[in-house]
Amino acid sequence: MSDILFKCWNCSKCLAISDQAEGKNIYCPDCAKQLVIPKPSLNYKCVYCGYDLCSPRMYAGEEAGCPSCEQILTIPEESDAPDETGEISQDEKT
Numbered sequence: 001m002s003d004i005l006f007k008c009w010n011c012s013k014c015l016a017i018s019d020q021a022e023g024k025n026i027y028c029p030d031c032a033k034q035l036v037i038p039k040p041s042l043n044y045k046c047v048y049c050g051y052d053l054c055s056p057r058m059y060a061g062e063e064a065g066c067p068s069c070e071q072i073l074t075i076p077e078e079s080d081a082p083d084e085t086g087e088i089s090q091d092e093k094t
């Protein structure tokens with residue numbers, strides 16, 4: 001269980017929403033704008049405690065607090081989970 005950190009794109013209020021609400025519509029408590037909770041698309045582990053985390057891709061590169069150890073870490077640009085591509089970068093000799 002984790003919370004999705006989510007920013008209202010109308011008033012920029014930060015909201016923490018249960019991950020069970022992903023993909024659903026909510027109303028911003030501040031401006032009453034209807035928002036769709038983005039599905040988390042980045043899965044990664046806390047570099048400090050190894051806690052499984054997920055964030056919407058729109059937050060890649062931003063800082064997030066680990067709910068487990070409360071350290072601040074940077075959301076990676078790419079998911080840790082192995083992807084379909086599976087291409088191994090070839091080290092060309094220079």
Ligand SMILES: [Zn+2]
Pocket residue numbers: 008009010011012013028029030031032033
């Ligand atoms: Zn709002």
Ligand SMILES: [Zn+2]
Pocket residue numbers: 046047048049050051066067068069070071
């Ligand atoms: Zn942690």
